[in-house]
Amino acid sequence: MLDLYRPLNILGFAYREIKQALTDLENMFALMDRRPEIEDRPNAVDIADVEGRVTFEDVHFHYDPDREILKGIDFTIEPGQTVAIVGPTGAGKSTLSRILFRFYDIASGTVRIDGQDLQSLTQSSVRRVLGIVPQDTVLFNDTIGYNIGYAKPGATQDEIEQAARDAQVHDFIETLPKGYDTIVGERGLKLSGGEKQRVAIARTLLKNPSILILDEATSALDSATERDIQAALDRIATDRTTLVIAHRLSTIINADQILVMEDGRIRERGTHDELLSQDGLYAHLWTQQEQDA
Ligand code: ATP
Numbered sequence: 687m688l689d690l691y692r693p694l695n696i697l698g699f700a701y702r703e704i705k706q707a708l709t710d711l712e713n714m715f716a717l718m719d720r721r722p723e724i725e726d727r728p729n730a731v732d733i734a735d736v737e738g739r740v741t742f743e744d745v746h747f748h749y750d751p752d753r754e755i756l757k758g759i760d761f762t763i764e765p766g767q768t769v770a771i772v773g774p775t776g777a778g779k780s781t782l783s784r785i786l787f788r789f790y791d792i793a794s795g796t797v798r799i800d801g802q803d804l805q806s807l808t809q810s811s812v813r814r815v816l817g818i819v820p821q822d823t824v825l826f827n828d829t830i831g832y833n834i835g836y837a838k839p840g841a842t843q844d845e846i847e848q849a850a851r852d853a854q855v856h857d858f859i860e861t862l863p864k865g866y867d868t869i870v871g872e873r874g875l876k877l878s879g880g881e882k883q884r885v886a887i888a889r890t891l892l893k894n895p896s897i898l899i900l901d902e903a904t905s906a907l908d909s910a911t912e913r914d915i916q917a918a919l920d921r922i923a924t925d926r927t928t929l930v931i932a933h934r935l936s937t938i939i940n941a942d943q944i945l946v947m948e949d950g951r952i953r954e955r956g957t958h959d960e961l962l963s964q965d966g967l968y969a970h971l972w973t974q975q976e977q978d979a
Contacts (some may be wrong), residue, residue: 741798742760744791755781773948786804799812817897829866831866854915855881884914919937948967
């Protein structure tokens, strides 16, 4: 009897594995639009015990050779700091995060994590130390507990609930008919954009990456949801190297450094107050957003 069940167990296991791979792929596609072919160098090494310094040195990049997208990008994020990137649509902000994940190789220049050239590292080890809260989160058709917990194989229910509390989504989950066992996703309970984003934050808290990328949602959220999400994001970014791709300037006022990108270049850099007093592109974007609010 036992033996008859074994294939089913194996199938169930395979199903979970495949489902996870597919959702990871979906997340990856959402992040990068298409699948690139980047291979590890034969002598690539694993990165371990990351302090979290991220450096871009004169980085040039194109998707298509006849159109340069990044035209010499230089910046450093010190361990634990938050750097925010702002700028008009198409400036190249999300491209920076795709390059950090090494979904693409750059044309020239160097990207480093803790001083080590990204191209000398294995992609799997780099992706272990990076976490991303994407604009749009893809959920598995599985329980909400599973959707949070898969970030850390073997996570306990207590760990999952703590991550959910820190992401300000625990109270919401408790109101669901089956709590953490409620099925969500396309074939289950559909979550709102704000709820999905908080699930993504809980997931990432559980993964506990040394370097975090926050790709802010462009879609408008109501102000109470935005406040909750902002509180969760502030918590996740504390004492962790964080790169924020920002669409609303109000969320990044406290960043250690703000980079203002335009047409593949960093036009201005500084803190919120420094940039306002420069009275340049940032000050202009700020005034514009204030008027639109
Ligand atoms: P937004 O604020 O709208 O998200 P962004 O500053 O993040 O914009 P990117 O997504 O980095 O901009 O895109 C920079 C440029 O690269 C854009 O002109 C875009 O059309 C182009 N681009 C992005 N992805 C690809 C791709 N896979 N192939 C070719 N060009 C691309």
